[in-house]
Amino acid sequence: MKPFGVHRGRVVPLDRVNVDTDQIIPKQFLKRVERTGFGQFLFYDWRFDAEGKKNADFVLDEPRYEGASILVAGKNFGCGSSREHAVWALADFGFRAVISSSFADIFANNSTKNGFLTVRLSDSEVAELMHRARDVNDYQLTIDLEHCEVRDDQGFAAKFPIDEFVRHCLFNGLDDIGLTLQHEVDIAAYEALHLTPSALHARRP
Amino acid sequence: MRAKRTLFEKIWDAHLVAQPRGRSPIIYIDLHLVHEVTSPQAFDGLRVAGRKVRQPSRTVATVDHNIPTEPRGTPITDLIAAKQIAALQANCKEFDVRLFDMDSPEQGIVHVIGPELGLTQPGMTIVCGDSHTSTHGAFGALAFGIGTSEVEHVLATQCLAQQTPKTMKIDVRGRLADGVSAKDLALGIIGQIGADGATGHVIEYAGEAVRGLSMEGRMTLCNMSIEAGARAGMVAPDETTFAYVEGKRFAPRDGDWEKAVEYWRSLRTDEGAAFDKLVEIDAAQLCPFVTWGTNPGMVAPVTGRVPEVSSLKDADRRATELALRYMGIEPGRRIEDICVDRVFIGSCTNSRLEDLRAAARVAKGHHVSAKVRAMVVPGSQTVKRAAEQEGLHQIFLDAGFEWRESGCSMCLGMNPDILQPGERCASTSNRNFEGRQGRGGRTHLVSPMMAAAAAITGHFTDIRNWRFQ
Numbered sequence A: 001m002k003p004f005g006v007h008r009g010r011v012v013p014l015d016r017v018n019v020d021t022d023q024i025i026p027k028q029f030l031k032r033v034e035r036t037g038f039g040q041f042l043f044y045d046w047r048f049d050a051e052g053k054k055n056a057d058f059v060l061d062e063p064r065y066e067g068a069s070i071l072v073a074g075k076n077f078g079c080g081s082s083r084e085h086a087v088w089a090l091a092d093f094g095f096r097a098v099i100s101s102s103f104a105d106i107f108a109n110n111s112t113k114n115g116f117l118t119v120r121l122s123d124s125e126v127a128e129l130m131h132r133a134r135d136v137n138d139y140q141l142t143i144d145l146e147h148c149e150v151r152d153d154q155g156f157a158a159k160f161p162i163d164e165f166v167r168h169c170l171f172n173g174l175d176d177i178g179l180t181l182q183h184e185v186d187i188a189a190y191e192a193l194h195l196t197p198s199a200l201h202a203r204r205p
Numbered sequence B: 001m002r003a004k005r006t007l008f009e010k011i012w013d014a015h016l017v018a019q020p021r022g023r024s025p026i027i028y029i030d031l032h033l034v035h036e037v038t039s040p041q042a043f044d045g046l047r048v049a050g051r052k053v054r055q056p057s058r059t060v061a062t063v064d065h066n067i068p069t070e071p072r073g074t075p076i077t078d079l080i081a082a083k084q085i086a087a088l089q090a091n092c093k094e095f096d097v098r099l100f101d102m103d104s105p106e107q108g109i110v111h112v113i114g115p116e117l118g119l120t121q122p123g124m125t126i127v128c129g130d131s132h133t134s135t136h137g138a139f140g141a142l143a144f145g146i147g148t149s150e151v152e153h154v155l156a157t158q159c160l161a162q163q164t165p166k167t168m169k170i171d172v173r174g175r176l177a178d179g180v181s182a183k184d185l186a187l188g189i190i191g192q193i194g195a196d197g198a199t200g201h202v203i204e205y206a207g208e209a210v211r212g213l214s215m216e217g218r219m220t221l222c223n224m225s226i227e228a229g230a231r232a233g234m235v236a237p238d239e240t241t242f243a244y245v246e247g248k249r250f251a252p253r254d255g256d257w258e259k260a261v262e263y264w265r266s267l268r269t270d271e272g273a274a275f276d277k278l279v280e281i282d283a284a285q286l287c288p289f290v291t292w293g294t295n296p297g298m299v300a301p302v303t304g305r306v307p308e309v310s311s312l313k314d315a316d317r318r319a320t321e322l323a324l325r326y327m328g329i330e331p332g333r334r335i336e337d338i339c340v341d342r343v344f345i346g347s348c349t350n351s352r353l354e355d356l357r358a359a360a361r362v363a364k365g366h367h368v369s370a371k372v373r374a375m376v377v378p379g380s381q382t383v384k385r386a387a388e389q390e391g392l393h394q395i396f397l398d399a400g401f402e403w404r405e406s407g408c409s410m411c412l413g414m415n416p417d418i419l420q421p422g423e424r425c426a427s428t429s430n431r432n433f434e435g436r437q438g439r440g441g442r443t444h445l446v447s448p449m450m451a452a453a454a455a456i457t458g459h460f461t462d463i464r465n466w467r468f469q
């Protein structure tokens, strides 16, 4: 996993609440068996019309936001389906982080597994960033995971909360499975006390 | 350990494998359910790392999301879907995982077959790469959805590192009136607390109305927990639960059964145990609900109206305007004046035998409106057979409904069952997100009875006034 230290990048505002993962990556693109190549389908139904033509007024495709790597969005971002493809699509498109006042649990979990940051700020801070991203040309933010801080060059600075262990993993790009397997002894001990029910062992169909 | 614990805390504590300092607790997963859409990348990850499935016998797979609901044996014309199904078949073979395949007499939606086979049992930890895993909480299990990286994690370790969620009790006082189903209870709750009202929490549903629900009803209720943002939803096991599980294929047998039940009886929240959040619902205030917007919290009584935008605060106003524009409904419209083009009875929320019975009771002796195309998709092959034995399929067919093979179908339209742009659907599924049932499609979530009635009248109708034949 790619470590996340300090990231500076252009900000794009997506002024909608409850952005669900069906919007982030519509189901017709979930049939791939790879983890890559989902970026082109990000927000597909909002970015393209039914004929596959680009919808010029979708904010992500406004020339001024080209190359943005930080998305600011309304509350409850990433709700709905557990599809990790949503995170893969955002990351593949070039995003490193989403800032919102709240995230759905599974989306937030999935993000951390992909070196992708969900930054939780207050409603008013998110609203402020939304404004700045709209009003300031080439608006850039720095997300500093070492100090858990978001700041710009115009005096905005805000701390964000993050679980210390999650921060540690993101910061160092640690592989979760490897960490759990360090507890092999504990797992084996648990399994010795909790045997798999015999019914499950019966011959598979 | 606390002296007085909630149901959730008892199950959580019983599954703690390790609590590394400064890190998330590691919990053991009793049952891992797998389907074709969220697993291929996880199996790939195992291969790349040279890892095996740690407990193949605790891992059970089925195909549900992609498969057509045409008669089995009809070739799959969507080549990418076919490839994904083939990948699951190959992965299950390579890693020795039990698969209820396309042609299995027990194939079905993963959240329907788990309980039906007795795989789902009280006190278990259950995960699946699918947000509606919350369904299994109906048995007093801790069941929640995970992403593909976590699927790989569970395959490799049979464990998950999880931050401890918070707890929420939803106490439903009083009883549900006739015509008000578990689905309406779920929609009523989400309408009250919002689509993110339970984020970060595990809900325990309690109270007289919940106790009075059948297992099917409890599954419907727990299924929708995720639509309020909850990590999981659960109902303490009781005699209703035990009666359902007993004798199922993978249920404990003989001496094991008594021991299991004895343990299961201890799975209830201790008197006086503390929850992080409490919500009270008055069952008497509930009625049949219909969603009018693009998330399940945008809901109104069937006797009510779509909100007037002017009455709303700024933040809600914008979301409401966007939703109504997408849905093609003007503010203030009477719910009963909304006409539908399609009806879908199915999905892991409402495709069990009891749901089909309820819909058939409404459909009996009536005919689907000439303007409506209506389909019934049983949740599993087992449900389908049982329904056919009772003759429910004949009632549906006589009334002009399509009777199809089991799968997720138009709940998310990954197979050929989709809405056309602009089509409006009364659906018993769980999500009314934009484009969920097909690009440009408009979904209204309702109970099975309400869906059947809408199919017949062509618009939403208060089922409490229905003339059953």
Ligand code: SF4
Pocket: B064, B065, B109, B110, B111, B130, B132, B347, B348, B349, B407, B408, B411, B412, B429, B430
């Ligand atoms: S029926 Fe719908 S919600 Fe349920 S598992 Fe299938 S796609 Fe997901």
